[in-house]
Amino acid sequence: MTATALAHDVGLTLAPCHRRLREMESNGVIRGYRVEVDPAKVGLGFEALVFVTLKDRSNLKGFEQEVAGIGQVIDAQRLFGEPDFLLRVMAEDLPAYQRFYDDVLVGLPGVEKLTSTIVMKHVKTGGRLPL
Template structure:
């Protein structure tokens, strides 16, 4: 990966809908080499996809909670990870070093909806020993760009 590839990635992180023509112009390439580099970045998995940045409040999902999860033991870790991957309301999930074992980012309509999700889904996940929730008061920064 060279400086031009990094420039392509920086620009696409700012505007994923940018046309290849505009992208080529901004990074100092002609269209064909820009297309080739873009395809290589996609095929190699550097670019994982393109998405719309949706405002959660505009789609009635303004309630956000961070949930710290501690598992009883490591025997259920794979099952836990698999189940978490299938749940749409969990929009981010990280496995952590130390305690707790996982951090989940959960979206809901409101507090009662989150409480139902907690009672009906989170506590039933494989191997859960302890759940600790904290409510997000305000997002200061989201959709961060990688410092390429």
Template sequence: MTDAIDREILRLLQKDGRMSATALAAEVGLTVAPCHRRIKELERRGVLTGYRAVVDPAAVGLGFQALVFVTLRDRAHMLAFEEEVGRSGQIVAADRLFGNPDFLLKVVAADLQAYQQFYDEVLVELPGVEKLTSTIVMKTLKEEGALPL
């Protein structure tokens, strides 16, 4: 069970994943050892699934983004499709949807030409694809945010 202290630890780590155990312990009112044990237990239980750096795509030459709606021909290809999507580095987010379309993919590329090449060489070749519909991201208003804990 996740109690109020665990939720506060999670809230703080979402804001700053590099926060030291010492600073975290001070913020939540624990000593370092129990705070560290709680972090390890949250990791062990799969509540805390990882730590990552947030990189500005444009700063690394990936300033073009497209949202791609995918409809599959049938369910027989679903697992193979999901595995291939998971292997693609340019697909940075993917959601399976209820209804139609079946999936929403977020794709990054250097520019429109690079996206068109990825579309032609990778997206249309994904298992079971019947229909792809792309829309270009004009401006990102909000990145994936922290959970409201």
């Protein structure tokens, strides 16, 4: 949405709207802006959710640091209980994912168990905070 449209929607003129946006950006309320890319149109039409269980907590930081640097892992959440992590992984296709699984995922620090499930369809994406 443009700043002009936002100003209209919230009942402000453009200048105060810009000022409030800059204030929210500097305070960290607005963390950034992004572009949504269609994964299939850039050759990444395969998506898997990977549940990761670690052997123990001694490799926790090493695992997190290594995962943070892997481009094909587009989301990573640490979970309470088991499994320990949920990774969202993008690949070209199933054979490319299998290579990534064999060459990268199984070698991550402390991995005891990996369970993958393939994303069939996105029902809802880009959810926003209920504000």
